[in-house]
Amino acid sequence: MEVNEVFEKVKGLFEEELGIESEKITMEAKLEEDLEIDSLGIVEVVMAFEDEFEIEIDDEELTDVGTVGQAVNLLHSKL
Amino acid sequence: MTKQRVVVTGLGTINPLGNNVITTWKNLINGVSGVDNITLFDASDLPVTFAGEVKDFDPNDYMGKQNARKLDRSGQLSIFAAEEALRDAGFDIDQPLGEEFGIVFGTGIGGIGATEDAVRIYDERGSNRISPLAITQLMPNSSTGQVAIKYGIQGPSLTITTACAASANAIGEAKKMIEQNIVDKVLVGGTESGTTSMTIGAFAQIKALSKQNEEPQRACKPFDKNRDGFVMAEGSTVLILESEKSANERNGKIYGFVEGYGSSTDAYHITAPSEGGVGALRAMEQAITNADINVEEIDYINAHGTSTIANDVNETLAIKSLMKDYAYKVNISSTKSMTGHLLGGGGAFEAMASLLSLKNNQIPPTINLNDPDEECDLNYTANNSIEKNIEYVMSNSFGFGGHNAVLVFSKQ
Helix, strand or coil, X not given: CCHHHHHHHHHXXXXXXXXXXXXXXXXXXXXXXXXXXCHHHHHHHHHHHHHHHCCCCCHHHXXXXXXXXXXXXXXXXXX | CCCCCEEEEEEEEEECCECCHHHHHHHHHCCCCCEEECCCCCCCCCCCCEEECCCCCCHXXXXXXXXXXXXXXXXXXXXXXXXXXXXXXXXXCCCCXXXXXXXXXXXXXXXXXXXXXXXXXXXXXXXXXXXXXXXXXXXXXXXXXXXXXXXXXXXXXXXXXXXXXXXXXXXHHHHHHHHCCCCCEEEEEEEECCCCHHHHHHHHHCCCECCCCCCHHHHCCCCECCCCCECEECEEEEEEEEEHHHHHHCCCCCCEEEEEEEEEECCCCCCCCCHHHHHHHHHXXXXXXXXXXCXXXXXXXXXXXXXXXXXXXXXHHHHHHHHHHHHHCCEEECCHHHHCECHHHHHHHHHHHHHHHHHHCEECCECCCCCECCCCCCCCCECCCEECCCCEEEEEEEECCCEEXXXXXXXX
16 A cells, blocks of 8 residues: 555544544644644544554554654554 | 622523523423434334434534544533533633632533443453543543533532432532632533433333323423323533622623522432432421521422422422422422423523523423322412512422432522
């Protein structure tokens, strides 16, 4: 799966699952500051990723994930 | 410091009769029922297929999907009712209310819908698929915390869970906070959204609910011979309580005074009222004493009046014990005949109805009362509202657990 395909899937999840407006969701968008995803929201995002991509994500892997792009790259590397 | 008198300066509500105070009051006075067939979920397998649901409320439209999905429905309704009450009282809802404001909320069962959803997901998919929002939605203090966050309330907070007396107790405890100069403004609310399949099934199991599925609007008939139980309902009502001094200083409008509060416990049975309503009677006596009036000064009693066999007879007996001959003269009504039973949200709703009665000099009726029970022989304001000058109103709320909370409101 190409990076842009992963991004489109992530964008869809953020819109549908979390109710985030689509125009806010860019590769550069910061999860906490721009998309207002708090610590509880991050747990939801991870659960949604795991279901969508049929993978498992450890907490340690999230340490450096602060933007949509970093999340997309993490997912891409695990596929 | 002198003891402060407590006034109500703002009202807000969302309930089966309307999504604001004006519509709700119009429907109460016109004897409209808010009860109908259940639409929130498929109730066809349940022994009871009707309830008092909030109508025309889309939480995604109101607060945006990203916010709405973080809250249980009981919390969404609380945020909505609080906004109307704060605006009504003249506060800017875009500015944090700060440390001068306290908050006390009452609820019977909190986010029971969220609890059921989480259990379902656990059973189907395992513990690692339970929503991280489950706990914050299901905890009974969820509305208290979420309303405080939304409107920036940083003073003292309490959540009261005395079942169907919860938000009447909330008003009484907030009254004490203000009287004791702990804080001079308190947002007080009640909320409930327990019209779920499990809850309705469970209440039906203990024969508490009316099963008159054929005519939902007529099922709740307090004090009538053919009553067979209460009707589940959902909604939230919020009142802004203030010291009289604070209200006057900012030229706030005043609906009435919270003049008396009584609270007692039956210590008798976990669901049945004590015989002769003696527990409820003690709370009524305390409220009258606390208001420093005679029972003959009460013009209207907003009864607990659930439409269960046990409540309506025992509440009637308690009112007779309290008022003697005057019991036969005072106007009584059960607004639950129109709303259904708002459970933990009932006390706040009925406080609002009591205050609007005072303000408008009108008494809402007990609808569906066509064939009075011989043991219920008082003046229940059957089927039609009446107009009369009202100076004092008493509002009764009793809950499973044997909790009794009684409030007295006055015009001046």
